[in-house]
Amino acid sequence: MDGVNVSVVIVNYNTLKMTNECIESLHKFTKDTVVEIVLVDNASTDGSKDFFSNDKRIRYLYLEENIGFGRANNVGAEVSYGKYIFLLNSDTILLDDVISKLFNFAEKHLKDDLGAVGTCLINSNKEDALSFGQFVTSKRIYRRLLETFKIYKNKFELETYAKLNEKGFLEVDFVSGADLFIPKTVFNKINGFDHDFFMYYEETDLQKRMSKLNLKRYIINVRDIIHLEGGSFEEKLPFRRKMMMTKGMKLYINKHFKGIYKFQIIILSFLILLKDLFKLNYTVSQKISLIREVFK
Known part of the structure; x- marks a missing residue:
């Protein structure tokens, strides 16, 4: 498939309805960039196989076992044709042609040691959701503990969003794994996600390895993706x-x-x-x- 600019890789695990809504939003709003959609199914048992295997708009890969989030993304990336890989969570909905915005930004910064780009995710109420973070250090954990006792107030997110509003984009430690836009050459160079991670911290590890190669990770001041999970901490966390x-x-x-x-x-x-x-x-x-x- 020559000429594909972006390969959108989505991992599905028993989220048929949400995944379909995500794909529908991709087709509705993506206008100015040539894309392909690769859907990797982690052995879903909710009817996803019958439903998506008949969808001619996508490339559907069904796995016989749940191999985890990172490894499933690796499978999708391996068969992709795009110059860029857009790792997109199944619980997201696009509100505009965000892929073209990410693609245009990446093209402008590709020669500047670009590693990854993400957007400012929003929740279903269109409020800012978890979109970026800082690498683990003892200093940052100390601060988190001090926050608990009201001794310290973390202004990192507020200051980051303020700088984003002023500049339009900003370099961060890591971008949320819910919308991770990566040049395929970079993804291949760092050998994708570490297979040892099943779920959680795999995107942090991926971008930590980018940082060791001096590859930059950016957030752009675009709010065109609803993340239904929103990255919130629930008291009833399973x-x-x-x-x-x-x-x-x-x-x-x-x-x-x-x-x-x-x-x-x-x-x-x-x-x-x-x-x-x-x-x-x-x-x-x-x-x-x-x-x-x-x-x-």
């Missing part, structure tokens, strides 16, 4: 999801930190976990298993 988060965090720590500093990060992460466990209505055995995971 235990299975919290365990995946904890495993992802520990894998990230083991991979990127060493020695005494690694031990310090683990201890601080444990304190953050304790803070979270006070909010979450888990059984004693579930809480113990999470704590054990941190110190494995």
